[in-house]
Amino acid sequence: xxxxxxxxxxxxxxxxxxxxxxxxxxxxxxxxxxxxxxxxxxxxxxxxxxxxxxxxxxxxxxxxxxxxxxxxxxxxxxxxxxxxxxxxxxxxxxxxxxxxxxxxxxxxxxxxxxxxxxxxxxxxxxxxxxxxxxxxxxxxxxxxxxxxxxxxxxxxxxxxxxxxxxxxxxxxxxxxxxxxxxxxxxxxxxxxxxxxxxxxxxxxxxxxxxxxxxxxxxxxxxxxxxxxxxxxxxxxxxxxxxxxxxxxxxxxxxxxxxxxxxxxxxxxxxxxxxxxxxxxxxxxxxxxxxxxx
Amino acid sequence: xxxxxxxxxxxxxxxxxxxxxxxxxxxxxxxxxxxxxxxxxxxxxxxxxxxxxxxxxxxxxxxxxxxxxxxxxxxxxxxxxxxxxxxxxxxxxxxxxxxxxxxxxxxxxxxxxxxxxxxxxxxxxxxxxxxxxxxxxxxxxxxxxxxxxxxxxxxxxxxxxxxxxxxxxxxxxxxxxxxxxxxxxxxxxxxxxxxxxxxxxxxxxxxxxxxxxxxxxxxxxxxxxxxxx
Numbered sequence: 001x002x003x004x005x006x007x008x009x010x011x012x013x014x015x016x017x018x019x020x021x022x023x024x025x026x027x028x029x030x031x032x033x034x035x036x037x038x039x040x041x042x043x044x045x046x047x048x049x050x051x052x053x054x055x056x057x058x059x060x061x062x063x064x065x066x067x068x069x070x071x072x073x074x075x076x077x078x079x080x081x082x083x084x085x086x087x088x089x090x091x092x093x094x095x096x097x098x099x100x101x102x103x104x105x106x107x108x109x110x111x112x113x114x115x116x117x118x119x120x121x122x123x124x125x126x127x128x129x130x131x132x133x134x135x136x137x138x139x140x141x142x143x144x145x146x147x148x149x150x151x152x153x154x155x156x157x158x159x160x161x162x163x164x165x166x167x168x169x170x171x172x173x174x175x176x177x178x179x180x181x182x183x184x185x186x187x188x189x190x191x192x193x194x195x196x197x198x199x200x201x202x203x204x205x206x207x208x209x210x211x212x213x214x215x216x217x218x219x220x221x222x223x224x225x226x227x228x229x230x231x232x233x234x235x236x237x238x239x240x241x242x243x244x245x246x247x248x249x250x251x252x253x254x255x256x257x258x259x260x261x262x263x264x265x266x267x268x269x270x271x272x273x274x275x276x277x278x279x280x281x282x283x284x285x286x287x288x289x290x291x292x293x
Numbered sequence: 294x295x296x297x298x299x300x301x302x303x304x305x306x307x308x309x310x311x312x313x314x315x316x317x318x319x320x321x322x323x324x325x326x327x328x329x330x331x332x333x334x335x336x337x338x339x340x341x342x343x344x345x346x347x348x349x350x351x352x353x354x355x356x357x358x359x360x361x362x363x364x365x366x367x368x369x370x371x372x373x374x375x376x377x378x379x380x381x382x383x384x385x386x387x388x389x390x391x392x393x394x395x396x397x398x399x400x401x402x403x404x405x406x407x408x409x410x411x412x413x414x415x416x417x418x419x420x421x422x423x424x425x426x427x428x429x430x431x432x433x434x435x436x437x438x439x440x441x442x443x444x445x446x447x448x449x450x451x452x453x454x455x456x457x458x459x460x461x462x463x464x465x466x467x468x469x470x471x472x473x474x475x476x477x478x479x480x481x482x483x484x485x486x487x488x489x490x491x492x493x494x495x496x497x498x499x500x501x502x503x504x505x506x507x508x509x510x511x512x513x514x515x516x517x518x519x520x521x522x
Contacts, residue, residue, distance in 0.1 A: 008398060019386060203382050206342070207373035207443065209399035210365070
């Protein structure tokens with residue numbers, strides 16, 4: 001591309017944006033609104049995933065030891081548990097420690113249960129390397145002699161894993177759908193500006209302009225409009241998410257949200273690139289028909 | 294310069310616009326293509342401009358069969374010809390200067406070349422004083438002169454004009470044809486489709502008469518023949 005031509009393309013792109021003021025505004029508005037929805041959804045999805053991961057990290061198996069096991073057998077059990085492939089950490093909790101914890105949690109309800117009348121059993125708290133392996137590991141541990149019962153909140157955990165999976169897939173499908181919709185909307189809006197300039201394109205072809213010479217100003221116009229359209233939701237999301245994060249930290253402190261500095265820069269970059277690409281592709285698609293003179 | 298052999302054109306709707314046209318136009322000729330509406334004048338002009346392809350036959354221009362041009366070669370062919378339209382086809386929101394310069398920008402001319410050649414073209418069509426006016430502010434005759442300036446600014450050796458006086462009054466039409474004649478005198482070949490009898494009769498140029506897609510008369514220093522209707 002000649003530098004002279006490049007300057008001409010950029011100049012033409014800006015002139016065209018100015019000449020077609022309302023259409024340019026409409027294109028920017030469409031990109032801005034669609035990318036704002038898309039960006040909000042990405043933030044929502046990332047946070048759901050983050051929260052789900054935080055919960056998953058806390059999932060552990062409690063394996064209760066048979067009452068008849070002596071200290072030696074308990075140590076053998078600990079060794080055989082730690083040797084399981086998917087297990088990351090095994091922690092022994094004596095029945096005395098368990099009672100102290102329970103008393104701390106339930107207070108007056110546990111009155112009367114003293115160490116000499118301790119109804120609890122010794123147990124192991126087991127963490128797996130991969131939280132998704134918990135049900136399988138629990139089933140394996142149950143088979144080990146000397147383990148009386150295994151508990152990991154089976155229903156809750158199964159539901160959690162299933163629903164986070166569904167949320168992730170639905171989220172992905174939704175995001176792809178939104179990006180596609182954005183592209184179609186932008187292509188349509190740009191098609192209106194191109195239609196308005198069909199005469200200009202026809203004249204260009206008659207005076208000997210190559211197809212790329214005709215295309216480039218429109219592509220640059222698409223890139224400029226797409227980038228401006230992406231800049232607006234980026235700024236809105238940076239501000240709004242920052243505010244939402246501060247509010248949540250004060251009022252919903254139990255919710256582990258993703259920190260703004262961890263995602264907003266990448267999200268803005270993604271939206272800007274997406275805006276530029278959508279603008280460029282939208283321009284190219286919408287002007288194909290007009291080049292056949 | 295132009296050699297047409299066994300040219301046939303049938304439109305997709307079945308209309309036979311041209312039937313077995315055979316024709317040679319020499320360098321520096323001025324040719325009127327006349328005939329009634331639907332005789333095939335515009336189709337012939339548009340085929341020479343390579344707007345579309347004929348159903349069969351060859352069109353050799355500048356020693357090259359333009360029916361065999363690849364799509365990407367067409368722009369380079371069009372740079373060698375100047376086109377004048379009946380409806381002017383100017384960019385209304387741009388000035389006279391910008392409309393003419395536009396034809397140079399698209400072929401990659403430098404700003405210096407544009408500054409030199411556009412005033413020359415405007416002087417040729419007597420529009421020097423109106424360079425800064427917007428195209429839509431001009432009269433029909435002036436707009437057609439801008440269209441002419443745009444057609445000649447890249448110094449093409451062939452000018453094709455499809456009914457360039459169709460929307461103009463007789464006096465203005467006369468001015469336009471005189472300008473085309475002046476361009477022809479400077480060395481360009483001119484092919485002009487028209488059904489303006491007075492102009493054709495007064496110019497005493499070569500006249501090709503088309504009727505129902507066929508050439509029924511080809512006369513040097515001819516006149517507009519009523520057989521065309």
